[in-house]
């Protein structure tokens with residue numbers, strides 16, 4: 027059986043070393059030593075200043091929108107994981123979709139201005155598969171119309187743009203440390219922001235609004251990462267660079283083996299250092315995709331239709347036609363990519379695909 031992804035687990039003894047500290051201190055939650063250690067190490071590794079660790083990658087999206095969205099219209103991409111859209115609706119904001127660029131697969135910034143109304147408060151865009159949005163243009167548009175920018179950077183651990191962390195772009199960036207992501211804490215996540223006042227607001231918000239034990243800054247929720255999650259992060263982090271290099275080699279193998287006459291890949295934006303987080307391929311049409319999926323499943327190989335369906339089709343949003351996103355969603359498949367997949371397995375997968383397309 028070959029799954030689309032497989033969680034990296036560090037050596038058990040190394041995880042246990044970190045757990046021992048929890049047993050010694052008896053501090054299991056509320057920002058103990060392990061959380062601060064992880065925070066310090068991540069800031070160094072990523073090159074970011076303000077970071078708040080969270081219990082998962084969806085809560086920071088919710089907090090960001092709660093703080094910046096003001097229940098208005100939020101311009102967003104239909105091509106992302108469901109959490110991007112569901113958060114907008116969950117926070118009583120209205121998603122206004124803007125179609126994607128057919129090659130970068132990120133929101134098409136040239137179509138954003140046409141979607142702005144006097145109710146628009148925020149742009150919430152996803153760096154799809156770790157591929158940066160056109161952050162420069164989006165910033166110009168946001169400034170011009172006095173909008174806030176939130177990036178769902180769930181896929182972007184380790185991605186650099188113009189030589190610095192992609193998390194440094196936008197008013198707020200969020201990340202997921204879910205077990206399926208490159209760096210993980212089992213469940214977990216983070217939010218990043220440069221502005222000090224906004225950072226404080228986010229920090230209070232993620233801890234019930236507490237500003238000290240008896241004082242409250244305002245409304246808040248519990249989004250705190252526990253020491254147990256931080257222990258996993260500390261055990262995984264030393265391996266991350268290797269994991270990324272490993273994926274690069276696997277992707278180079280796919281690139282050599284697949285026949286790209288009738289198949290295409292995502293275009294990674296220039297000036298970025300990618301993290302090789304996913305290997306999506308785009309078929310001529312859905313029929314081809316379904317044939318490939320069936321042939322692979324027959325050999326117990328399970329690629330994933332990611333992202334499918336296009337989010338403008340969700341039954342809790344007002345339908346807005348998004349031609350390109352729907353076309354891509356219908357014809358894109360993420361191929362198995364994880365540390366430990368063998369070259370021979372990549373050869374088998376590529377052979378099956380080449381035979382069909």
Ligand SMILES: *Cc1c(COP(=O)(O)O)cnc(C)c1O
Pocket residue numbers: 082083084085106107109110152178180181201202203204213214215
């Ligand atoms: C994984 C993911 C999320 C959600 O993160 P969780 O940690 O699972 O809550 C949000 N957006 C995108 C694009 C994701 O891939």
